[in-house]
Amino acid sequence: MNQSTEAPTPRVSRLRPDTLAASVAVLLVANLVQRSVGFGRGVLFCRWLSPNELGTWDMAYSFLLLAAPVVVLGLPGCFGRYLERFRQRGQLRTFLRRASIWTASLTVAAVALLVVAAPQFSDLIFGQPDRPTMVLILAASLASVIFHHFLESLFAALRKFTIVSTMHFFQSMAFAALSLCLLWWWQFSAESVVVGYGGACLISAVGTLVWKGRALAEEVVPDEGIAHREFWPPLVRFAVWVWIANLLIHLFAVVDRYMLVHWSGLENVEALALVGQYHASRIVPLLFLSVADLLASVVMPYLSHDWETGARQRVSDRLNLILKFASLVMFAGGVVVLCVSPLLFRIAFAGRYDEGLAVMPWPMTYCVWYGLLLVAQNYLWCVERAKLATVPLVAGLAANIAINVALIPTWGLLGAVVSTTVATGLALAILYAINRRAGMQIQQGLVWLSLAPVAMCGGAWCGAAVLVVLAAILPFSKTLITPQEREVIAEFGRAFLARLAAYRAPRVEQAEAGHAI
Numbered sequence: 001m002n003q004s005t006e007a008p009t010p011r012v013s014r015l016r017p018d019t020l021a022a023s024v025a026v027l028l029v030a031n032l033v034q035r036s037v038g039f040g041r042g043v044l045f046c047r048w049l050s051p052n053e054l055g056t057w058d059m060a061y062s063f064l065l066l067a068a069p070v071v072v073l074g075l076p077g078c079f080g081r082y083l084e085r086f087r088q089r090g091q092l093r094t095f096l097r098r099a100s101i102w103t104a105s106l107t108v109a110a111v112a113l114l115v116v117a118a119p120q121f122s123d124l125i126f127g128q129p130d131r132p133t134m135v136l137i138l139a140a141s142l143a144s145v146i147f148h149h150f151l152e153s154l155f156a157a158l159r160k161f162t163i164v165s166t167m168h169f170f171q172s173m174a175f176a177a178l179s180l181c182l183l184w185w186w187q188f189s190a191e192s193v194v195v196g197y198g199g200a201c202l203i204s205a206v207g208t209l210v211w212k213g214r215a216l217a218e219e220v221v222p223d224e225g226i227a228h229r230e231f232w233p234p235l236v237r238f239a240v241w242v243w244i245a246n247l248l249i250h251l252f253a254v255v256d257r258y259m260l261v262h263w264s265g266l267e268n269v270e271a272l273a274l275v276g277q278y279h280a281s282r283i284v285p286l287l288f289l290s291v292a293d294l295l296a297s298v299v300m301p302y303l304s305h306d307w308e309t310g311a312r313q314r315v316s317d318r319l320n321l322i323l324k325f326a327s328l329v330m331f332a333g334g335v336v337v338l339c340v341s342p343l344l345f346r347i348a349f350a351g352r353y354d355e356g357l358a359v360m361p362w363p364m365t366y367c368v369w370y371g372l373l374l375v376a377q378n379y380l381w382c383v384e385r386a387k388l389a390t391v392p393l394v395a396g397l398a399a400n401i402a403i404n405v406a407l408i409p410t411w412g413l414l415g416a417v418v419s420t421t422v423a424t425g426l427a428l429a430i431l432y433a434i435n436r437r438a439g440m441q442i443q444q445g446l447v448w449l450s451l452a453p454v455a456m457c458g459g460a461w462c463g464a465a466v467l468v469v470l471a472a473i474l475p476f477s478k479t480l481i482t483p484q485e486r487e488v489i490a491e492f493g494r495a496f497l498a499r500l501a502a503y504r505a506p507r508v509e510q511a512e513a514g515h516a517i
Helices: 020-048 051-071 075-088 092-116 118-126 132-157 161-185 190-219 228-263 268-308 312-347 354-359 361-376 378-382 386-411 413-437 444-458 460-473 483-516
Strands: none
Touching: 020 051, 020 161, 020 268, 051 092, 051 118, 051 132, 051 190, 051 228, 051 268, 075 092, 075 132, 075 228, 092 118, 092 132, 092 228, 118 132, 132 161, 132 190, 161 190, 228 268, 228 386, 228 413, 268 312, 268 354, 268 361, 268 378, 268 413, 312 354, 312 361, 312 378, 312 444, 312 460, 312 483, 354 361, 354 413, 361 378, 361 413, 361 444, 378 386, 378 413, 386 413, 413 444, 444 460
């Protein structure tokens, strides 16, 4: 009997990784659409909600962002580092099963704790123990947020950024649709927004499973497993640092608002109203921060490639130029926003957030600095000194708390924004110092351009004056922009124009052919 000698056809994965170019393009387009929708949604929240209810939503959202990674002890944050290792070893099924059980168990425990201790959490989050219903809504929303983050981390680790971007896109659209519909037809309260946010996360996660669940199931084939003593130690060690970093990042982001609620000495309604004013002042600055976060994720592969190929000095040079460019662009954009913000607050926000308008220069400044911090951290990732990245956050958090203790009781909202601005500037300075000790060259021009955004604290005209001075001296200064950087910029410009000409040439030829006919 003849036996076939043909090799079996290899299984083709339906979850093949996206290319870097496709990932970047999808992330940029999705981010642009999401931020536009998010801005419109934020404007309507400010128009339809009272400052007190807007502050309540801000506190609820801050709690969800803080609790989601903390509850699961940073485990989904390990996916990007360890999923591929177990996948290559044929142990992906074991990895996902144990990770899912771990995440689900901790989520159930956290939801149960919120339900049992609802009055206590109400007092902690909102400064009043009489909102247990809101805590119950938060508990349900927290489960949805963790579910969504789990799938997001999973598909990101599989390098399927088209799926991740699609999840973000539909979550953003569903959040806008659900929350605005609930506000209009149910009640103008923070509860409507929280239900909309939790529901949007659930819809996005379930929809993703329906869409890609079968392909994921095909990827997760049965395996022989791995002993727990070999499985957990590396994950736990890595997860601890992910957990600490997430905790510090989110505490740094929310501590000023929690101190407004618990340390200002105001009545609860007044304190939450101040948080609502603060929320309105940060709507546009946070858009700048989100773009910086995207920039940090986009440039990291290029810096890593240079590092791995031995071009260590190029990493330093590139990062200096990127940080200078980011600071200058965000500073210029921030000045423009401050100039038009009175019109924005009077028309879009219906003139209800004048206190937020008054302090807006400070959030604009610290969002620019925090964006620079996110980009500058890439150097520590390249040199594999991730632990050092927690030092600026610890120092900034400690400074933020200390200054808030002194300023909030007397200055109120202004004290909170001044404290966060000073703490963020301190964290950025410490990170620059750590990067320098780790081998990065911190150019004098980078220091000056990083300091420039502080001019916005003096208001739109002060920021505009400094921006004009920078624009006047930038073309001639060899300190702000080095000759080597000018050559890099010129080369980039020539390459861009050449590509644009190559793109336009076929269209011109077609047009000429059409006229000839």
